[in-house]
């Protein structure tokens with residue numbers, strides 16, 4: 001069985017849902033289809049949670065009206081059968097009323113999750129009906145009934161597998177099982193959610209749970225490109241990536257893939273295909289364990305990075321200094337991304353500054369610490385990247401852009417540079433020209 005995931009853009013309009021339907025109906029294989037909310041809807045729901053926090057009743061009502069209208073319009077344009085249309089209007093109204101009721105409750109993590117994951121429910125209720133009208137044998141599965149992941153970092157795949165199996169067994173046999181991305185249940189079995197963009201991760205968790213033959217992620221571009229196409233011209237899709245390469249690129253900002261996507265499928269060696277809903281015949285990108293080409297593959301960038309320099313109060317680094325530093329970050333559950341050391345100082349980066357004040361307070365007791373915000377990590381990825389003849393050209397960047405840190409050696413498929421965020425686009429474009437002979441240098445705007 002395969003798992004197919006369609007992102008917000010793919011399900012964002014009547015026309016696009018028709019494209020998605022023809023992709024789903026291309027063959028008669030049984031499949032699980034995971035959908036995100038229509039593009040823009042999760043952002044709107046996040047705004048709704050802000051309205052609730054500020055008890056802004058006018059904004060809450062306005063927001064919910066707009067949400068209802070968007071989905072009513074979709075029903076009106078998509079669904080032919082009048083009875084089905086009316087049933088769907090009722091369903092959507094009921095969900096909107098539930099959201100209104102939740103908005104009046106006291107705010108909690110579960111309330112937040114219930115609200116921001118409701119876009120997926122609205123869309124799949126409507127889309128299931130449309131798939132039926134298209135002649136597809138479809139059953140709607142509710143992800144909240146089987147995505148008992150316990151921990152989002154280390155999902156309990158066996159638990160999900162068992163619950164999913166029970167849900168499918170309870171339904172009439174179908175060719176397509178349609179379900180929602182993003183929503184899950186936590187250790188306390190409360191409704192929770194994966195990180196933003198997490199429907200990719202839903203798809204691979206389900207893929208692992210059913211031991212799928214492959215997981216297809218359908219989006220609005222023909223695969224993972226060698227550089228960020230939002231900022232750089234002349235990028236190209238990469239035909240094959242190893243799991244390691246894809247994981248590095250996703251973690252370091254390649255937006256097409258949620259950072260945790262590949263982790264559930266690596267051990268099971270389930271391939272992940274990145275495909276374009278708007279050009280289904282394009283090859284796309286295959287992510288698998290197959291030995292691919294060596295050398296430079298792609299560049300990505302991750303924003304929101306804080307650089308921290310810690311200088312020992314003694315002249316030379318005393319034995320145990322690094323251990324003490326790491327223990328502090330560990331105690332405050334803060335992951336370190338990049339790290340470089342010299343004899344008297346250590347530089348590192350973090351992206352989660354929630355506990356930074358406490359970290360600083362503790363380290364200040366025995367070291368001098370400076371913190372600088374608003375950096376970006378530029379990540380250059382490829383198996384044995386250092387051996388690629390072109391790689392050395394990246395150091396030309398030093399003549400043009402102040403590089404705060406350089407890191408290589410943690411793995412042999414990643415070289416990371418730390419630059420000020422405002423120099424990110426310039427850096428991506430410069431490296432594209434230097435490393436891929438691709439684009440003329442364009443100054444950042």
Ligand SMILES: Nc1ncnc2c1ncn2[C@@H]1O[C@H](COP(=O)(O)OP(=O)(O)O)[C@@H](O)[C@H]1O
Pocket residue numbers: 006007008009010036039197218219220221223224225226227228229230253254255256257300
């Ligand atoms: N390296 C990259 N390769 C391909 N797309 C990328 C890359 N970096 C950023 N993107 C952007 O990611 C977008 C797809 O984002 P995604 O969140 O997957 O969309 P959706 O979930 O709506 O399908 C593309 O349109 C593209 O602009």
Ligand SMILES: N[C@@H](CC(=O)OP(=O)(O)O)C(=O)O
Pocket residue numbers: 006007008009036037039042043119181182195196197198199200
């Ligand atoms: N709708 C959620 C989950 C998701 O994965 O969306 P998308 O596939 O459109 O990135 C979000 O916007 O975060």
